[in-house]
Amino acid sequence: MKTEFSRFILGLTAAFALPWLLLIVLPYYQLSTIEPELYSEEDEVDAAASYPPAWTGASSDGESVYASSGCIYCHTQMVRPTYAGVDMWRKGWGGNEEDGLARETRPQDYSGDSYAMLGYMRIGQDLANVGTRHTDRAWYHLKLYNARTQVVDSNMPSYKNLYRKRLIDGQVSDNALKLEGRFAVEEGYEVIPTEKAEALVDYLLSRKMDAKIPGQGVEKEVAAASTDK
Amino acid sequence: MSETMQEASVQDVQERSVIDRSVRYPVLFFFTAAAGWLFLATLLGFASSLKLAAPELWDACPWLGYGRLFPAHMDALIYGWGMQAGFGVMIWLMARLCRVEVKNATTLIVAGNVWNVAVLVGVLSVWGGYGTSMPWIYFPAFLWPALFLSYSVISGTLLMMFKRRRGGEAYVSQKYIFGAALWFPWIYATANLILHHTGGSAVMDAGVNAWFMNNLIYFWFIPVGLSSAYYIIPKIVGRPIYSYQLAQVGFWALAVLAGWTGFNRFLGGPFPSWMPAIGGAASILILIPVAAVAVNFLGTMAGRTSLMHYSPSLRFTVFGGIMFNLYGVFIALSSYFDVSRYLQFSYATVGFDILIIYGFFSMVIFGAIYFIVPRITECEWPSGKLIRFHFWYTSYGIITIIVFMIAAGLAQGGAINDWSGDFMDSVRRGNGYVVALAIAWALISMANLAFYYQLLLMFFGWGRKTEGPTLIHKKPGEAMSAEAAAGFAKEETA
Numbered sequence: 030m031k032t033e034f035s036r037f038i039l040g041l042t043a044a045f046a047l048p049w050l051l052l053i054v055l056p057y058y059q060l061s062t063i064e065p066e067l068y069s070e071e072d073e074v075d076a077a078a079s080y081p082p083a084w085t086g087a088s089s090d091g092e093s094v095y096a097s098s099g100c101i102y103c104h105t106q107m108v109r110p111t112y113a114g115v116d117m118w119r120k121g122w123g124g125n126e127e128d129g130l131a132r133e134t135r136p137q138d139y140s141g142d143s144y145a146m147l148g149y150m151r152i153g154q155d156l157a158n159v160g161t162r163h164t165d166r167a168w169y170h171l172k173l174y175n176a177r178t179q180v181v182d183s184n185m186p187s188y189k190n191l192y193r194k195r196l197i198d199g200q201v202s203d204n205a206l207k208l209e210g211r212f213a214v215e216e217g218y219e220v221i222p223t224e225k226a227e228a229l230v231d232y233l234l235s236r237k238m239d240a241k242i243p244g245q246g247v248e249k250e251v252a253a254a255s256t257d258k
Numbered sequence: 259m260s261e262t263m264q265e266a267s268v269q270d271v272q273e274r275s276v277i278d279r280s281v282r283y284p285v286l287f288f289f290t291a292a293a294g295w296l297f298l299a300t301l302l303g304f305a306s307s308l309k310l311a312a313p314e315l316w317d318a319c320p321w322l323g324y325g326r327l328f329p330a331h332m333d334a335l336i337y338g339w340g341m342q343a344g345f346g347v348m349i350w351l352m353a354r355l356c357r358v359e360v361k362n363a364t365t366l367i368v369a370g371n372v373w374n375v376a377v378l379v380g381v382l383s384v385w386g387g388y389g390t391s392m393p394w395i396y397f398p399a400f401l402w403p404a405l406f407l408s409y410s411v412i413s414g415t416l417l418m419m420f421k422r423r424r425g426g427e428a429y430v431s432q433k434y435i436f437g438a439a440l441w442f443p444w445i446y447a448t449a450n451l452i453l454h455h456t457g458g459s460a461v462m463d464a465g466v467n468a469w470f471m472n473n474l475i476y477f478w479f480i481p482v483g484l485s486s487a488y489y490i491i492p493k494i495v496g497r498p499i500y501s502y503q504l505a506q507v508g509f510w511a512l513a514v515l516a517g518w519t520g521f522n523r524f525l526g527g528p529f530p531s532w533m534p535a536i537g538g539a540a541s542i543l544i545l546i547p548v549a550a551v552a553v554n555f556l557g558t559m560a561g562r563t564s565l566m567h568y569s570p571s572l573r574f575t576v577f578g579g580i581m582f583n584l585y586g587v588f589i590a591l592s593s594y595f596d597v598s599r600y601l602q603f604s605y606a607t608v609g610f611d612i613l614i615i616y617g618f619f620s621m622v623i624f625g626a627i628y629f630i631v632p633r634i635t636e637c638e639w640p641s642g643k644l645i646r647f648h649f650w651y652t653s654y655g656i657i658t659i660i661v662f663m664i665a666a667g668l669a670q671g672g673a674i675n676d677w678s679g680d681f682m683d684s685v686r687r688g689n690g691y692v693v694a695l696a697i698a699w700a701l702i703s704m705a706n707l708a709f710y711y712q713l714l715l716m717f718f719g720w721g722r723k724t725e726g727p728t729l730i731h732k733k734p735g736e737a738m739s740a741e742a743a744a745g746f747a748k749e750e751t752a
Contacts, residue, residue, distance in 0.1 A: 034421070037428075037433070037436075038440075040510070040513070041436070041437050041440055041441070041513060042440075044510070044513040044514045044516075044517065045441055045444060045477070045513070045517055047517070048517030048518045049444070049448065049517060052469065052517070052518060052520075052521070052533065052536070053448065053452075053466060053469060056462060056465075056529075056530070056533065057452060057458055057459065057462045057466065058458075060458070060459035060461060060462045061456075061458030061459040061462065063459075095391070096389065096390055096391035096392075097326075097387045097388060097389050097390075097391065098323070098325045098326075098387070099323070099324065099325020099326055099328060099329060099389065099391060100325060100391075101391045101393075102324065102325060102328050102329070103324070103325075105603055107524065107526075107527050107528060109525075109526030109527070109599075110526055112526070112595060113525050113526025113595050113598065113599060113602075114526055114598075114599040114602070114675065115599070115674075115675050115677045118677035119674075119677050119681070133526070133528075134527075134528045135528050136459065136461040136462075136528045136529065138528065139459075139460040139461050139528070140459075140460065141460075142460040143457070143460060143463075144390075144391075144392060144453070144460055144463045144464065145460040145461045145463060145464040145528070146391070146464070147461075147464040147524055147527060147528075148603060149393050149603070149607060150603055150604065150605065150607055150608065151603035151604065151674065152310075152605075152670075152685065152688065153685075154681055175314075175317075176313075177313075177314065180682060182682065182685070182686060182689075183313070183682075183685065184310055184311075184313040184685060184689060184692075185313065186309065186313055186317075186323040186324045186325060187313070187314065187317045187323075188320070188323070189317060189318055189320075190318075190320035
């Protein structure tokens with residue numbers, strides 16, 4: 030009876046501990062200690078650069094706005110290789126196609142984030158490379174203020190709480206949103222982004238996961254994607 | 259196990275009523291608090307789906323955006339309702355099957371209060387814009403130790419009960435409860451430590467998160483739900499479980515396979531490719547324990563399925579059992595690239611999560627609650643009609659959600675995969691189905707209102723009073739008559 034009980038507990042523990050160790054603890058350690066790689070001459074990238082690229086700008090405030098607004102329920106940030114989906118064929122999802130940089134995402138691409146917002150559902154577009162697709166801040170602000178300003182039947186929620194409506198003081202501010210038609214505010218008022226909105230746009234602009242991979246020509250990379258499995 | 263077989267002696271009956279009285283307050287506490295959360299959770303489900311269908315509704319109020327309503331809804335559903343109702347069932351079942359009294363009822367209630375306060379703070383934070391967006395770990399970082407501690411007290415009690423148990427070999431229900439009690443703190447601590455307190459790989463954070471979701475399903479919701487089903491079904495049809503060996507095989511197969519799943523939520527994701535692959539393989543192999551459960555339940559009920567017409571407990575449990583099998587099949591299918599390329603990240607993701615948490619787990623737990631509460635309150639459910647209402651509105655709602663979310667997933671995923679088409683096609687195609695989602699949650703909310711109302715009546719002792727000692731159904735009510743007819747009344751009065 031006693032030994033049977035300990036054997037039972039041992040069984041339960043072992044069943045859990047094995048995957049816990051092999052799937053979580055060890056890979057976590059391994060992936061957390063990837064060293065940046067240097068580019069070689071063949072890669073034709075600036076000599077000082079390394080992969081993953083060093084992150085510039087404070088996007089971590091933006092990351093927390095992204096998190097608390099729940100963008101993750103509708104937007105992924107994960108470009109699948111072609112064996113798992115056609116993400117790469119959607120224009121701009123895999124990154125800058127004109128320079129031949131488009132590719133699926135890799136673990137290093139998220140090294141500037143504190144949590145990789147891979148996603149839950151994909152009701153809106155994948156945002157892994159939205160920063161390469163759109164570079165105009167005003168465009169982002171309009172989208173966030175009310176997505177219907179740009180896409181009539183978008184079901185993306187409005188994030189009006191990230192914007193402030195105020196009386197125009199003399200001249201219209203430079204950063205005021207250009208709202209037209211049914212979205213326009215009353216005469217004499219303007220809508221300007223708050224700090225949170227600016228931080229979120231910084232974060233979105235930083236979504237560029239198409240850096241060249243050292244030692245792999247661009248064409249080779251595409252080939253690698255299909256034989257990876 | 260032996261319980262179902264033997265005629266209960268007078269001594270047994272007395273013993274049971276002593277045990278039932280010892281667990282009465284904690285179990286009732288957990289059930290009633292959970293039912294309140296459930297009502298809130300389904301209302302939030304309704305509001306969040308409405309927001310998908312009508313995105314400009316309540317536009318000015320950030321609290322009512324989809325990005326906050328949805329996580330608040332899942333939180334209330336998982337931590338407020340699911341786990342809490344599960345605690346009640348675990349405690350009652352463990353006491354009943356181990357034939358031991360609960361000596362620390364007050365401690366359990368204190369732990370339960372800590373749990374509720376923590377969940378309340380958590381849901382309000384998510385709602386107020388302090389959520390983490392890490393699926394199912396939405397609560398701000400400072401809350402997890404409170405939930406962890408509270409759970410540890412409850413699981414410690416359960417483990418000790420098992421250790422003190424009387425009678426021979428442990429029944430499979432006890433094993434499932436024991437497993438769930440032991441595994442969860444480990445899973446929860448691992449996920450929270452990694453996600454909140456270490457600055458390691460951002461990608462692994464997301465992977466660990468997915469692993470946590472699947473582990474919560476396979477190492478907690480499924481074991482607790484099955485422990486209840488393995489008790490209720492034999493009990494009500496009045497015969498032992500069809501095959502004990504099969505139950506054992508199912509138990510161990512699930513235990514060995516479950517921990518490997520999770521990364522398959524990100525097939526093709528930025529991980530070493532063996533990680534999602536092994537998750538997919540394990541999800542397919544989990545069909546073995548799923549089949550074991552199906553065969554066992556069918557074998558046990560063979561020839562006596564008509565009891566479902568009368569017994570609410572059996573009816574809810576069997577519905578849950580069917581949903582469990584469906585879940586196993588769907589998840590196995592979506593582990594293939596040919597399916598995942600369409601369904602991964604589509605509305606079907608929510609459909610599957612609701613299928614297991616609501617369609618399976620919650621339904622089985624309703625069954626258990628309809629069985630347990632009369633025994634601990636010593637009165638009968640006031641209205642069989644309201645129970646039927648609860649059952650039908652919930653089942654229509656759940657079936658609607660599952661059918662429509664999978665259809666929406668296919669429509670939406672299909673449009674995304676048609677890479678030459680406009681992206682907005684996928685949004686437009688998904689939109690119609692979302693209306694059905696909102697209607698389904700409205701139906702389910704109504705059903706839960708009926709459930710909550712009846713449970714509150716029972717809580718305050720305003721149920722229908724029966725004559726004689728506990729557990730004897732001398733004057734069986736409408737809904738209970740079948741249970742009486744089914745033999746356990748005979749067994750308990752003997």
